Structures are given as C-alpha cells and as structure tokens.
Amino acid sequence: MTVKELAETLSLTVLAGKDSLNRPVTGGYTGDLLSWVMARLPENAAWLTVMGNINAVAVASLKDAACIILTDSAPLDEQARDKARELDLAVLTSRKNSYELGLKLAELLG
C-alpha cells in the first residue's frame, strides 16, 4: 500500500511531501518520545505521533519512514513543514488519536 492509498482510505490530509506519496508503507509505529522512537522506528513505516516539530522530521528522515501521520490534529510547526517539503517527506494529519488510527492502520496492513 502506498502513502497516497493510505491517505485516501483513512481520510488523511496531506500537509507536506506531495511528491513522495507513491512510497510504499510496509508497517506502522506509534510514539512521541523522540529518542525512543529514534531507536525503534522501522524503515518504510507510517509513524503516528503528536510531535509536529523539526526534530520529528529529523527522526523520520534518519529512519527513512514512509510518512509521519500527526494524530489528534496535532499541529505541524512552520519550520518542520518547510523542512519536510525540502526533504520531500510526507506529513499527513488525522483527527483520530494514535490508538484509533493505529487500529485502522493495522486492519489495512494486516
């Protein structure tokens, strides 16, 4: 499944990285403590978090995540958005919380 298909199925809004929506998503991860996530985020994962800052963009980029999904409508700050656009890293947003969205994601990726 690609980031684009995920966005359509889960009604996510794309905030950055429109050109990388064809990346495959092979898994998911949830976490907000960045140092913790940094040690565990799988490659090509959709990362569900409320951390919309530049450090989160750095973690996703370092771990080569497929996308960041900001849950609970958590904000993406300007510096982070600009960097995500520069790196072409997909950042999406959902009104659902990480638990609710994680359940849906798990159903989709089986």
Added chain:
Amino acid sequence: MRELSLNVMDIAQNSISAGAKLIVIDVCEETKADRLTIRITDDGAGMTAEQAARVTDPFFTTRTTRKVGLGVPLFKMEAEMTGGSLSVASEKGKGTTVTATFVPSHVDMIPLGDINSTVLLLITCNEDRDFVFHHKLDSREFTLDTRELREVLGNEVRLNSPEVTQWIKSCLSEETQFIKEELTNEVFRGTSGD
C-alpha cells in the same frame, strides 16, 4: 530521552569528540525557584559563532557518516517542553558551554535520572580526560574533581581500576545523600506543625 542524565552523557561525548581534556558537569537544583540547571563546559575545539548557532538544528552535524544530529536538539526540546531553555556558547579553540534550564514541576519534565552512574561511566571510560562534577541542591553542594583524585593517588593508580571506581561510586552516593538530607529535614519541619 527517558532520563536527562542520558542527555548529559550525549553532550559530554560531543566534548570528548571535540578533543576536550577537561569537562565540567554542573547540576544545580533550586527547589524554591522550581528550577534545574544543567551545564556542561569543555575546553575542546570549540565552534565558530555560526556553527554554535546551528547546533540546535537537527539537520546540522559535523559528522560525515549521517546527515542528522539529534543530541543537542532533543536536549533543547526537553528543556523547552517544561518551560525552560537551552543555550550554547562557544569559542573556536577555547571550548563550548551548553546550558539547559528546566522547570521540574512541569508535567512534561523528564527526571534527572541516575546522574551519578553517568558521571562514573564518563570518568572510568575516558581515563585520559579530566572531569569535574558539581551537584548543588539548594544550599548544599559537593564537587568531585578527577584532577584532585590524581594528585592524591599519584600517576601509577588508574581511575578505572576496580578499587578507585568503587571509591568514586561510594563517594558520589554518599555526597548525594548528604545534599539531599537538608531537603528531607525541611519536609519534616514543614509537616511537624500540622
């Protein structure tokens, strides 16, 4: 990180990579002011003003193996999440000082954690460097200075020998207990009138 002491370890590692011979770790807890200040000072290679201004940017690193450096940015974020701040002062050829302040009562405050173990590990794993650890808790404080230890022990005894390691460990533990005593006494005084 789950403990601020792990951040201290990370920042001190930067000092070691910068060739520092002396690293000063200063932990100052002020209960009434609701403030924790952690300061790491080194005499390493230092940075230009431009470099120093950029170390809080995770996409700035002098490392060539990867493009992202999150040590200082995460430490800064953790401080700011509590309403505190982080600053970096550096001079090329002189050294660098990283100062982080925290508001311990904030709900997002990350505990200081086992700072003594961090200090012990830094000392014993970097025998060729000197460390000064200063821990102040309100009016009580203590300092451990490896230069003083070397002076007493002489050049033949290594700081990472089992006996010395054990001694440093006990010293850190006893001194910490001492500076925390007053705080405990104060709690008792505070409740005695109820």
